Amino acid sequence: MARNRPYTCGLDAAIDVVGGKWKAVLVWTLEDQGPLRFGELKRRIPAVTEKMLIQQLRELEADGVVHREVFQQVPPKVEYSLTDFGRSLEVALRPLGDWGHENMTRIEETRPA
Template structure:
């Protein structure tokens, strides 16, 4: 059986109580998504190059894919300005801004886990 992200999001094959958690994790999972979110939650919309700079070692292809998926999920908005050359900016939607509490909770839990397991950061 192959993985179907859409089936996970719609709970098509999973009607139990964990479906909503799986759907949420599907939306925020991805190597770069939480890092992109962290950059965009700092304030004003940013251009692709500024997001890439903030991430460091990310390929253009990977970043483009992650941004498109986040846009498709309604987490970010992509605004194209009719200029030459075109200017594109990315910002959080209201839905994306609502991830703040989830992000903060993951941060607290992660720090507790690191401390409890005496891991180096």
């Protein structure tokens, strides 16, 4: 995962953490749905490929946004949840999500199919 350090501003640092097509959606989903297993995340975000989901979760975990908990049982169980740092990121993303919801129709109409 490429890092843009040294950062030139706060937005540069934030985009470095949440940049990527699925990271913001993953943060949003984990905040809304609580701790989820990999398969549950995949079902809630059906357009993401398994490879990309794994990659984005690993990057979010490395940045301290997502916590990965492995339960010692058979079959193995792994759950993903937001850390306190991740929850603070979701608070920052909420206004962007609201803006997108309010303008979704316009955005869809202006984008090529």
